Amino acid sequence: MSVSLLSSCNCRSMGKGFFISKTVGIVGIVLGAGALATIIALSVVYSQEKSKNNENEVKPTDAVTSVPTTEPSNEPWDQWRLPQTLSPQTYNVTLWPRLQPDPTGLYIFTGMSSVVFRCVEKTNLILIHSNKLNMTMQPTLTALGSKPAPTIESTVMHTKTQYMAIHLKDELIEGESYELYTEFVGKLADDLGGFYRSEYYENGVKKVVATTQMQATDARKAFPCFDEPAMKAVFHITLLHDPATVALSNGAVMGKVNITVDGNLITRTTFAPTEVMSTYLLAFIVSDFGFIEQNIEGLQIRIFARQEAINAGQGQYALNVTGPILKFFEKYYNVSYPLFKSDQIALPDFSFGAMENWGLITYRESALLYDEEISSTGNKERIVSVIAHELAHQWFGNLVTLRWWNDLWLNEGFASYVEYLGADEAEPDWNIKDLIVLNDVHRVFAIDALASSHPLSSKEEEIQRPEQISEVFDTISYSKGASVIRMLSDFLNETVFTQGLQTYLDHFKFSNTVYTDLWEHLQRAVDNSSGTSLPRTVQEIMDRWVLQMGFPVVTINTTTGQITQEHFLLDPETKPNRPSEFNYEWFVPISWTKKEAAQALYWLLQKTEQLDHMKISGDEWVLANINVTGYYRVNYDNENWQRLLNVLQTSRQSIPVINRAQIIDDAFNLAKAGIIETTLALRTTLFLASETEYMPWESALDNLDYFYLMFDRTEVYGPMQAYVGKQVKGLFDHFTTITNWENVTSGHTDQYNQVNALRVACSTGLEDCTTLVKTWFQQWMENPKVNPIKANLRSTVYCSAIAAGGEKEWDFAWGEFENATIASEKDKLRAAMACATKPWLLNRYLKYTLDSQKIRKQDATSTIISIASNVVGQPLAWDFVRANWEYIFNQYGGGSFSFSNLINGVTKRFSTEFELQQLKQFRDENAHIGFGSGTLAIQQSIERTDANIKWIEKNQKAVLEWFENA
Ligand SMILES: *[C@@H]1O[C@H](CO)[C@@H](O)[C@H](O)[C@H]1NC(C)=O
Ligand SMILES: *[C@@H]1O[C@H](CO)[C@@H](O)[C@H](O)[C@H]1NC(C)=O
Ligand SMILES: *[C@@H]1O[C@H](CO)[C@@H](O)[C@H](O)[C@H]1NC(C)=O
């Protein structure tokens, strides 16, 4: 699965399935959301209704009784995990979604399902997942062997644990197979989970799509099933639908017939049986979408979307890149694509960024649809990255599946790493692989440096309930997972890494694994290789990165040659909230170089070691963690810092561009942790006056965002603006020379930096910039039919103009938002409207997030977060969230990213005692409602606010002085 983006933004940092809403520059005011606030970056509306504890959710029908939630007991139906007594083999599922409401206004689907399972251990209980389904007849049980099946004594629905329990008069016989048949009805709700409906308008006509999102635990909302990833089976799927619609599922269409039901003509589409697969990867979709297709060596590749979008050519880019990426992964994995077709579909309502359903990948529209004229480079990068991510899962995740959700980090971390390799194949000129450092490594550092972080790996028994499963879909799983797998692939080297990967996939295809299975295969590859030797086994090295949270800061003293590692915590006064069996020490692969020396690799295995080679003198310098392939930060003695600063000023080309970004990011974070002076960190930005590369700039702006968050309500603001304005002048002039702002520059990351130049120049009040932006927007308002603003620059221009403007500009943007025909354009406008500076406009906008006719549910939390990023909007958003807590919790509390991001997003500016008290009060007052998947986020917010208070106290004076003198 790929998480979704917070739509705003000038579209930097979009490498993965999400990107950061961050400083959207506006005239005179900077709306920041950076540094620490990168925590809030991932936006997902994962609407699982909270009703898990609602005992009456499934009411008794004639056939089936339901029990109220009882106290926890040892009964199997009170456990969150299925017993190992039964093993599903095949399902035969027929579903009929009604795209018209019934006379009572309810959208429903009906279904019948039979599952053949083998009895592995004798039992008189059939426990099968079923959630929010009403049985319309008594289930029936048939034996497939010679002995008759036991009689059913009773069928009981357990709503809390989401089981249907079928009690039998006699026992099932070990080794025998049985078939359980059920008929049921469910709601086709607009809740973005299980079998749900999505609505949109085309030519003024309301259209309804029936679609699914099963991961992680919602297949049980579509039909009764053994809904755990290791309970793999073959699925025979049939969909009933209106003849004017198209039905899609994981398999290819095998048969299509028209039948008559109650006098109505209905089409019955039957799909080829699936491969052996997990329930969470199923997909069923009925729509009247259009598609485009391509055949590559017998493989059918199709892109589906709303007919308008397909007719406008918006699927073409996705179609163009899919073939090459699939071919790349076939080679990379050394396994051919396991299926006969590859469908990808863009849905108007979709909670995540995308979902890797086997053979039928679902996307939110902005992650699949591209328009040459309207979409930005950032939109394009996001599309190719998300496609690569989901295609990577077709093998890693779908063909070979982790046994349980506690190992999700390997599935998602792996896909989040190789998506860069896949995207690089499709867009080889973009240098996209470098961007993982900004998008994942630096980003997750900010979270993993908190004492309230957590290790990648959890114990199986710690991840049980659906909301616990949701909570593991977090930045640590995705971005830290990606970062440490990249490190692993780097120190093994790519050849050894892929060899181990290939034997792992081959050995475990169609079955399930635990993460150490991969380590074993990598170890074998190491043992068989001639080039790679490790100081410890793969498992011993990786245990330290996987089983303990956080990461080290490696300090290199170039006067003594001493190297030391220490657990890096942003707030040095906090203690990690859990002990580590490895004492917070790591086996650290240190790639390093000296001036004019070749790169070397040194393994730091102890807390402190001595390496005489690192002793230097004169104008020599040492640089470590080349290209940030290692998951750690680096600190040096003062002399070496000074030398590095000199090199940056005088001959920065001798430091790789990624490391120019690293030096800035490390310095700022070391300063935040009190390890080096804040003024030293600020000095790492001096060379930017002549830097034109994107990565260092982006790194600096990310870090300065934190200064804006902390200081934009203080006396520091003026001098800071003056300094940043001075630094960006060169960049702005650079792009003026190249483009005269009439076109976009070539070069992928250069385009991002062009946006940075405009955004920062305008936000620091550079008049050439503000005039430009105002004129463009004015032109557009005067002639709405022709938008003169370049796609890349739109986010920035819209935001600036709306911030400087009033109701007229805002309402114009709203009208354009409602009329926009491509989701990425809607996203830009939606984020820009949060830039308004009139409180009443922002309050009105906040209210819109409660009305799904105005702001789609999938976009509600990210809209609130955008408003909170605005210095004016922040207190309004905080009040709004507090006032509507119960509603918001019920809508989004079960989900993952969106919810914790919401909490982190609205509190990220908090930096006073008063705000800290408010936050704690909020926590205490809502304890009875709860925080669901945001529980950890509340804790993180408190920790962060605490750290902010201390940081300001300690730094304000020195920072003010530095900016005044710089
Ligand atoms: C699935 O069920 C339908 C209707 O119950 C039946 O017609 C069909 O033959 C079944 N298919 C398989 C593969 O069992
Ligand atoms: C299921 O049954 C309950 C209780 O009778 C009812 O409120 C609910 O609407 C039913 N759901 C569907 C989809 O019919
Ligand atoms: C089913 O009926 C529709 C509408 O009459 C028709 O267009 C379609 O070709 C028919 N399909 C089959 C398989 O007969």
Ligand SMILES: *[C@@H]1O[C@H](CO)[C@@H](O)[C@H](O)[C@H]1NC(C)=O
């Ligand atoms: C898709 O590929 C074709 C053929 O190479 C090319 O002409 C077209 O511009 C591409 N479309 C997009 C949106 O990249």
Ligand SMILES: [Zn+2]
């Ligand atoms: Zn994924």
